[in-house]
Amino acid sequence: MTTTTFPLGGDLPVNRLGFGAMRLAAGTFDGPPRDPATGIAVLRRAVELGVNHIDTAGFYNRGAVRANELIRRALTPYRDDLVIATKVGPLPGPDGVPSGQAGPGQLRGLVEADLRALGLDRLDLVYLRVGGLTGPGAESIADRFAVLAELREQGLIRHLGVSNVDAAQLAEARAVAPVAAVQNSFESGAGLLATCEAAGIAYVPYFPLGGGLVPLDLERLGRVAARVGATTSQVALGALLAASPSVLAIPGTGSLDHLEENLAAGGLVLGAEDLAELRA
Known part of the structure; x- marks a missing residue:
């Protein structure tokens, strides 16, 4: 890749390889809770290694282990250059899986809960995460995005993003307020990436090692990995970052x-031959 940073929202330079906090509390939404001490150690090491963009959400939790609380415990006082992005919209069901969806009247409470859990006065980036666990749909998001835009005007949020959206929903959001980031899956990514x-x-693909902009063909990944002396995961992330200077990768662990x-x-550094093989 030719650039290692991206100006998020035009004014927050972030390293393009960041960290996703989804797996801090559990390996999956319905998996057993992980040891909080390990999560704290992972977060501190990530920042030591140069991560300054952490992607989280209030619904990243399992039992008493909550990603936002781990972030606060591990990293406060926060470094001046650390950017924390969060998502609001999904509501966990009785099993802890985020299967519900907040209405406009519930979004302020979710934002305020993230502020408290993270120990912040203002959130750097808040995504409106639309829909459930399926892909983007055609529902209107204007009313919900307008609530976040109002919170931005009140100083609780610095930048706004949208997640799990289609082109029409992105356009709808941009008509309400500036959009700094889009977080989507690979399947809905090609056209939106160009936009x-x-x-x-x-553009921030979620599940970058299992749903990023480069379809994961393990055989081709293995050949390239052997050629460049890297692991298949490293090659997948390298190819993701090479797809566009607008892409931010947030692998979580x-x-x-x-x-x-x-x-x-x-x-x-992946050469033209490596990238051509991966995208064949």
């Missing part, structure tokens, strides 16, 4: 070893 790149909007492996991908 984001032209508009200076960050609850393991120190996996963290070190993922972040080492920031120094991986």
Whole structure:
């Protein structure tokens, strides 16, 4: 990749290889809770290794283990250059899986809860996460996004983003207030990536090691990994970052070893032959 940072919202320079907090509390939404001490160690090591963009959400929790509280415990007082992004919209069901969706009247409470849990007076980036666990739909998001835009005007939020949206929903949000970032899956990414790149909007694929902009073909990943002396995960992240200077990668893990492996991908240079093979 030719650039290692991106100006999020135009004024927050972030390293393009960040950290996703989803796996701090549990490996999956319905998996057993993880040891909080390990999550705290992973977060501190991530920042030591240069991460200054952490992606989290108030619904990233399992039992008493909550990602936002781990972030506060591990990293406060926060470094001046640390950017924390969160998502609001999904509501956990009785099983802890975020299967419900907040209405406009519930969003302020969710934002305020994230502020308290993270120990912040203002959130750097808040995504409106739309829909459930399926892909983007055609529902209107204007009323909900307008609530976040109002909170931005009140100083509780610095920048706004949208997640799990289609092109029409992104356009609808941009008509309400500036959008700094889009967080989507690979399947809904190709057209939106071009839009984001032209508009200076960050594109942040979720599940970057299992649903990023480069489809994961393990055989091809293995061949390229052997050729460049890297792991398949590192090659997948390198290819993701090479897709566009607007892409931010946020691989998540609850393991120190996996963290070190993922972040080492920031120094991986893939040649034209490598990228052509991966995208064939």
